[in-house]
Amino acid sequence: MERIIIVANQKGGVGKTSTVVNLAAGLVQLGHRVAVIDLDSQGALTISLGFDPYTVRPSTYNLLLDENIAFADVLKDTGKNIALAPANAELIAAEYKLYSQSERTERLRNILQLPREPFDFILIDTAPNLGLVTVNGLAAAHELLIPVAANYLSMRGVRSLLDSVWLIREKLNPQLKLLGVLPTLVHPKAAHAKSAIYEMKTVFKQKVFHAFIPYDDVAATAPAMRKSVLEYAPNSAVATAYLYLAKEVSYAK
């Protein structure tokens, strides 16, 4: 069974894109077939995997707005055994254009449901907002992975995400379940990071991944090298953590 996992958090810069890239790399290492979908018009995921969001076409923009387009049409080979549905900067316009479309919230789901070759995992990266494009992702996904930066302000953002999840589950996608909450940008030594994770565990209990992503600048440098942290610094704490996360994800039912 193909699993479609959306990585979402309305808070910006909490490591959504890093998580998609490195979780994808981890899952590939574990032998899975993986595709990633970039639903952020800033195209951070697309850049991290070596494509230019200003020129790449067709993109998820076409996926959301064109008639008669198949998922495979937009997939790019990244040379890392990860298939990429890239974002083009014009994706920002999709927000407006989708407004006048009839199935504006279900475009992505409908396309992914067309007959096609399955993957083991499809990971969706989202923009730090709850626009129609993000809603399309939430409607298409089976599982939700929420990266939460281990600090006070980031945790406050989780609530508005969960508010939206209520609505999404009621109106669009009752199947959407919580895969897990991933503490990111964790300063292993900082007390506030520890208590942040502790609070996450109080609320989300079993659904907080055992893996947490330490704060480490390799994570910020790797994308500039167009590499996942697993390739760029395989022995780093971040790489190990993402690999462990990949195991947790692939073992989760």
Added chain:
Amino acid sequence: MLNKLSQDPLEGKGEEMIPQRGLPFDDIDETPLEEIPPEERIPDFSEAEITPRATESTPEEIPADDNHPFDDGDEPSFQLSAEESEALMGDTEGIFTMEATPWELTETEAEAFMGSADEAFNPEPEATPEEDRSLHGPPGEIALVEHFAEPKETEPDMGMSTHLEDDPAEIEKLFADELAQPSSPIPAQPAPGIVHAAGGVQHEAQSAEDAMIELLVTDEDMLAMWRRADQAQKDVKRLISTLYIARQQLNHIQAARNELMAGKAYYEDAERHINEVEFRVQLSIQLDKLAKTTIPRLYVYLASWFIITVALLFIFGENIFSAEGSSLYFLAGSMLWGGMGGLVGALMPLIKHFSVEQDFAPRHNWWYIASPFVGSVMGAIIYLFMMLGSLSITSGEVSSPVIIYILSGLAGYQHKIFTNLVKRMLKVLEFDGQEEVEEEVEPKTSSG
């Protein structure tokens, strides 16, 4: 806020993360996340490290004065060649490319290592000045932090949201402003609102529910609703002639417009008002048609009944009203008067629903048609009861039939009350077989 944070940044047990109606998932307690075989597990550092409310080290110990130059690695314009980055990072590489995994480090080693990394790099690359200030920065260092923290074009929500989050008054003001500007007579044009949502410039302060409403109610929907309000107003003026009803409808329209101007969140309330008016207008349109067909026929029908009854009373009056008349005449009299009652009982609501309330509904036609018949039957029943002596007013002998006729007329007029009365009496007398007693209900107004 600042003080509170620096004293105790993580008060509570994560309540901030829980929506008002709870978590949207029901399996949080039950399903464990993974079933990784123990031999594949990495020593579980998270469990070991994370202890509740550690207080020994405070957030202040993390310096907030150094911004890492590379934390924008995913910006489109950032295109370092390998050599360039080598040159840029060469000597720091060793610090952040860890050769050993931290879970293999001893506690003290890790401590020492992370300590140096923390000192070398800004621990919170995404933190805005506000965040830095409130979480880590001793007030004295604010100037320094602000100097380094440039506004980030790529993540516009960051500065905005944290800024707003920090100041409830600010949030309130924002909403107050938004509410105070009903934009224009046609509020469905608020392109700024859309830009707001679509551009990702979304305040976290704005609840997710609002954000969803933005998505689910389009500008077209708003515009269409506004037009429906206009149309409804015209229709009310054209079609509704009873003053108080027209006033009611205009109030609804005004309420709908107010809701629309208050924003998309009130779309459904506006729609409810408009629906009400449209329904009423629809009723009036229907009534216009009926005024040419069904209703005149009903009037003619009831008038015929009236004429025939009066004629019969005129012809047989002598026999019917004389105290010595035969019981057959009394029965006929009761039925005639009952019928008359039923007729009046139909005429009154007909006038009310057609001319006054203007909500006559054709589905009640048969009620109007049947009413005189039911009245007659009621008259007959009244007579029978009198004869049976159940209502022992005259103890068997009819001194004056007028009393029976008055009762029959009343019974016909209010046959609902009387059928209930009769039913009750039948119950008392345990007369279960009386099927001819009809349950009739006066037509109710169809609108509110």
